Amino acid sequence: MENASREANVRVRLTSGPIASATPFVLSDSETALAGAVVTFQGRVRNREVDENEMKPILGLEYEVYEPMTSQELHRLADQYARKHDVIAVDVEHSFGFVGNGECSFLLQVATSHRRSAITFVDEFIDAMKSHVPIWKVPRWSMPDSTA
Amino acid sequence: MENASREANVRVRLTSGPIASATPFVLSDSETALAGAVVTFQGRVRNREVDENEMKPILGLEYEVYEPMTSQELHRLADQYARKHDVIAVDVEHSFGFVGNGECSFLLQVATSHRRSAITFVDEFIDAMKSHVPIWKVPRWSMPDSTA
Amino acid sequence: MQPVSSRTNRSTGELQVLVFGPQAKLIGCDRLILSDVNFPVRVDELMPMLIHHYPDLSASIGVSRLAVNHEFAAADSLINAGDEVALVGLISGG
Amino acid sequence: MQPVSSRTNRSTGELQVLVFGPQAKLIGCDRLILSDVNFPVRVDELMPMLIHHYPDLSASIGVSRLAVNHEFAAADSLINAGDEVALVGLISGG
Numbered sequence: 001m002e003n004a005s006r007e008a009n010v011r012v013r014l015t016s017g018p019i020a021s022a023t024p025f026v027l028s029d030s031e032t033a034l035a036g037a038v039v040t041f042q043g044r045v046r047n048r049e050v051d052e053n054e055m056k057p058i059l060g061l062e063y064e065v066y067e068p069m070t071s072q073e074l075h076r077l078a079d080q081y082a083r084k085h086d087v088i089a090v091d092v093e094h095s096f097g098f099v100g101n102g103e104c105s106f107l108l109q110v111a112t113s114h115r116r117s118a119i120t121f122v123d124e125f126i127d128a129m130k131s132h133v134p135i136w137k138v139p140r141w142s143m144p145d146s147t148a
Numbered sequence: 149m150e151n152a153s154r155e156a157n158v159r160v161r162l163t164s165g166p167i168a169s170a171t172p173f174v175l176s177d178s179e180t181a182l183a184g185a186v187v188t189f190q191g192r193v194r195n196r197e198v199d200e201n202e203m204k205p206i207l208g209l210e211y212e213v214y215e216p217m218t219s220q221e222l223h224r225l226a227d228q229y230a231r232k233h234d235v236i237a238v239d240v241e242h243s244f245g246f247v248g249n250g251e252c253s254f255l256l257q258v259a260t261s262h263r264r265s266a267i268t269f270v271d272e273f274i275d276a277m278k279s280h281v282p283i284w285k286v287p288r289w290s291m292p293d294s295t296a
Numbered sequence: 297m298q299p300v301s302s303r304t305n306r307s308t309g310e311l312q313v314l315v316f317g318p319q320a321k322l323i324g325c326d327r328l329i330l331s332d333v334n335f336p337v338r339v340d341e342l343m344p345m346l347i348h349h350y351p352d353l354s355a356s357i358g359v360s361r362l363a364v365n366h367e368f369a370a371a372d373s374l375i376n377a378g379d380e381v382a383l384v385g386l387i388s389g390g
Numbered sequence: 391m392q393p394v395s396s397r398t399n400r401s402t403g404e405l406q407v408l409v410f411g412p413q414a415k416l417i418g419c420d421r422l423i424l425s426d427v428n429f430p431v432r433v434d435e436l437m438p439m440l441i442h443h444y445p446d447l448s449a450s451i452g453v454s455r456l457a458v459n460h461e462f463a464a465a466d467s468l469i470n471a472g473d474e475v476a477l478v479g480l481i482s483g484g
Contacts, residue, residue: 022170029250032192032249033194033195033249033250034194034195035194035250036191036193036194037189037190037191037192038189038192038252039187039189039190039270040187040188040190041185041186041263041266041267042185042186042187042188043184043185043263043484044183044184044185044186045184046181046182046183046184046261047181047182063483064410064411064414066408066410066457066460066476068460069460069461072460094484101180101181102177102180102181102183104186105484106483106484113194115189115191115274115390116271118189119189119267119271122267123264123267126263126484129483129484130481130482131481132462132481133481133483134410134457134476134478135481135482135483135484136410136411136480136481136482137411137483138411138412138415191390212316212317212320214314214316214366214382214384216366217366217367217382220366242389242390253390254389254390274390277389277390278387278388278389278390279387280387281387281389282316282363282382282384282387283387283388283389284316284317284386284387285317285388285389286317
């Protein structure tokens with residue numbers, strides 16, 4: 001297609017605490033001209049987590065990262081899947097530290113020419129992230145610590 | 149799962165002209181507590197359209213709707229796929245009238261407990277919309293009208 | 297599926313069919329007009345009449361459906377005088 | 391895959407392995423310490439040593455990988471004295 005040999009614009013950012021919902025996804029004019037689909041995925045902290053096969057209420061999640069490996073792996077995977085799916089631009093942002101209930105801990109924004117490639121990118125990139133990128137979460141239970 | 153029998157909150161809106169990028173997706177506290185994944189899909193007008201097997205530059209697209217059928221069909225499909233994928237809340241917004249290059253003409257926002265259902269919802273709902281919902285587009289060519 | 301309307305009074309008259317987007321652009325107007333239609337008329341009888349009177353639509357009518365009173369109508373639905381009829385073809389939302 | 395480091399000087403000493411998240415919580419500290427390790431040591435030789443000294447990790451070590459100097463290391467990679475080694479298990483980004 002018209003965009004086959006383009007280099008994808010990949011940005012990765014680690015953020016202390018929750019990610020603001022209005023984090024901008026800035027495209028250049030030439031990127032905008034081609035971007036027929038822009039997909040945003042937010043991972044948010046829910047109010048419960050599994051503890052020994054049971055859902056228990058939490059205050060939030062404590063995220064740990066291992067720099068510079070976390071950023072390197074996020075960038076490597078984003079770049080790999082961006083090339084595979086002919087992505088125009090992708091922003092990846094992940095929290096470290098404490099993120100409370102209902103707040104955003106992960107934001108993925110991607111622009112492509114066509115819908116299907118944006119959706120497939122999101123799906124495959126997140127699968128890869130969850131099995132390859134060193135990011136850990138530890139629940140902060142809202143009741144007296146049940147795992148101590 | 150914990151959310152199996154919930155009624156999805158479905159909102160549909162038709163907007164004159166382009167859709168603002170900051171259109172809010174408002175979730176109640178009880179929805180937020182369960183929403184682990186929030187996906188936003190923007191359909192944007194690119195700077196070219198096919199005209200007799202050739203890509204030609206356009207100024208934008210003129211969208212036509214057929215009310216009340218357009219809103220009814222959007223609502224019916226959103227509700228159908230929301231039930232299928234255990235969606236917590238979904239907002240659908242589509243433009244009518246002129247939308248210029250680089251501007252947003254379609255905004256879909258969906259909240260689910262888990263990632264996979266949000267992504268599948270977006271994919272299946274858009275497929276269904278493109279074959280069932282009466283919305284038409286006519287390019288406004290940037291060169292003297294080649295189809296007159 | 298049931299007939300769209302329960303009224304099946306026989307009459308003869310004009311039928312207007314709303315048309316949109318690229319199909320409207322192609323024929324240069326936003327409604328098709330058939331005169332001397334015998335009501336009630338079945339959806340699958342109306343389609344060939346539209347092609348006959350508007351040959352420019354023959355290429356796209358195969359991917360078009362009729363809506364009667366804002367609902368997609370089955371092939372065996374009956375259209376009565378006064379129903380709102382629309383040709384829904386070449387749609388492309390999103 | 392090639393050995394992570396080209397230095398293959400033999401020596402004996404302490405090896406620290408960084409540990410994170412639920413695994414760190416489980417053992418109550420953020421690094422595993424093995425003394426009297428004979429360098430270079432292969433990745434697939436180190437894993438059983440970790441389980442031996444930290445039996446609480448035996449349940450999760452099967453889904454863990456070692457990173458050496460910030461890159462995932464193959465089973466036959468060699469770890470030298472001074473390399474930064476991390477146990478990457480039970481990850482859950484997103």
